[in-house]
Amino acid sequence: MSSSNALFTADRTVPALIVKIGNYPLHHGGVGAIRSLGRLGVPMYAITEDRWTPAAHSRYLRHAFAWPTTGREDPDALLDGLLRIGRRIGRPAVLVPTDEEAAVLVAEHQKELDGHFLFPPVAPELPRRLASKRGLHELCVEHGVPSPAAAFPDSYADVEDFARHARFPLVAKNREAFVRRERPAVRGTTRVEGPAHLLALAREWGERPGVILQEYLPREDAEDWIVHAYFDENAAPLALFTGVKVRSWPPHAGMTATAYVVDNPELAQLAEQFVKRIGFSGIVDLDLRFDRRDGQYKLLDFNPRMGAQFRLFENGAGVDVVRAQHLHLTGRAVPEGEQRAGRRYVVENIDLPALLAYRRSGYTTPHAPARPRGTELAWLARDDPRPFFTMLARFVRPGAEHLYQLWRSSRRAIAE
Template sequence: MLDTGVPVLLARVGNYPLHHGSLGVVRTVGRLGVPVHAVVEDRFTPVALSRHLTSAIVWRTTGREEPERLADGLLSLGRRIGTRCVAVPTDDEAAIVLAEHADRLKECFLIPPAPPGLPRLLACKASLHRICAEAGVPSPSSRAPESRDELVDAGRELGYPLVLKNLAPFSRLRTPAVSGTTTVVPTERALLARFPGAVPPPVLVQEYIPRQQAEDWITHLYCGAGGVPLVLFTGLKLRSWPPYAGMTARAVALRNAELAVLAERLCRRTGYSGLADLDWRYDRRDGQYKLVDFNPRAGAQFRLFENAHGVDVVRAMHLDLTGRAVPDGEQAEGRVFVAGQLDFASAGAWLRRERRLPSDLPHVRPTERAWLAWDDPVPAAAEAMRFTGRVTWRLLRPEHPGRAARA
């Protein structure tokens, strides 16, 4: 089905060796005979050990580099491979570099024809909120304060508790305002204690939608030229890690026509072209699906979704950029994605908070696992070893003297 003469480069910026979405990219096209080259942190990451990988390219980046230098590095990698590749980004920074430097990078890579500055605008939480308002797509009330006074005003206007997020790609790596994806602060005192300086780091302050009044949904899609979705999938997050705010730990593919209409409207209005992973929160208080995040790249759980022809978003991208038709078909319903240890941790957190096991555990069998695959077992073993080692190191490392004194 795919053109096996056109390889894929897995493009990454930053240090995240235990990323199951990257392994999903390698497997989904590698199983069909497409050569896959991947940027990796070292030669023993789970991705680097996949039997479906053609070559692992060690290129360590932090995201603190200037985008021009990152584009130079990608161009060097493309010339080393020697054959024009489909570049698949698995983080927002890589997607932005590919879009904003497409004129140069097209020498070595096939890149969707998105407006160059659009991925950065969509990935930035503040500009996304403005774009949603213009497109008629609901999103949570948000502010991007630039001073301590504006921070206080935002909290009083939106009310407590508040959600804090890193404002934009690159700044989340250079000057992170919060660790992880989302932090909830209960009071103004807690907010000001977190940001004692006169000028806070780049941060988004967002209204809190109580989890008891919410459902978390996802949309994964690939758009061709002009923002026309060639595949579009919707699903329900069952659990996440950290709980209620982090990466998808378990999800199920469910067709949601209203959500699909909103996602397509946004992409057509903006002219977005490429891969996208959208996070939504359904607010039962007003009956609206509110767009929380727009990630212009392959989502970590994209293998949850296929259409009736077995086409996922990465396969659709390869088909489109190599001039082949993307088979149209209904979304495969009921597929279940499980993210390994994250799922165990999320189930444990659910049990602790709800005083009962999640209802899906005894009844729902995974269709797609993030790490474990019988035709490619080594990455799962490598992930388990590195994950266990990381947890053990955190438990056994000496306590910081200042932390001990404060205790």
């Protein structure tokens, strides 16, 4: 979408900085944010792994700061690096975190960053708690929001005790998703078929398992939904969108490959009420699973930052969540409008393997429109083609090998 289609003007004197911590160069969300604000004339800057990161080649990017990080650095070192970048930009920039580590860093160091950057005010401890599987589950229980039943074993003995009475199958996930670990307990979401399988896995988790053991929601009885929104300092939604996930990669447990905008007032109200109760301010990306067995939307993930697929959502005035944040933090009104229902989003490099996997599994959602009302591609854009070709050059061999390994691991987890 070009800036001429937006029914508002942005403050072009205030730049924005895409903040990334960790090594994941093929991140289409960062490219989408650069394009979204860049098309409005906002000066765009980004932290990238190196100069061959696709985001670094966007025509809308003024400068890429090559700063390779892992997420295991000392927070003070990360803070110093971010402040150095702020001084190089030379004027306060709106921060747009693309991962939990970056969102937590900004929240926990607001005093040091104030005056150098613009960001929504939030309780310093809240993003870390929301990004934690345990913290999110506790908040859901506290505020009466449905979520899958969960256990948090602190030792192998706890796992043994849990295995005696647990209902299988279940899923195992890393407890602290926002901490990049050299050796995570499990590789993504792992389906566990029975007690013997669970105990075999637990032997590799060490003395203090960093896992959550969670109720399995059968895919034949469930639907995957997403909510993206921007909330102001009073936790009031200035932009809120709902959609349904049609495919993800790895299948049923990973990043969105294809999704549609679908109006869902019940889901929107649930998200709005929960955010109001916890008092969050900023951009959110929520993953929920609708359980047809009990008719409840169960909150799986609360990402306290921009989601990679945020460009799926836009209202009639041309507002997405990143634009809403920039408008609000620069003192401008955020135009209201209905979301563009039926709009489709496709991530080209992962949707083909996802399509093949979903055809094999037979999963479908009744909420996907028969025909999309417009499609947004994650990588390819007529007015900004270089990120797409840079992605292809970087993706083809290692990316194909990585997809193959993910495919094998997902099949093995199911088979076991």
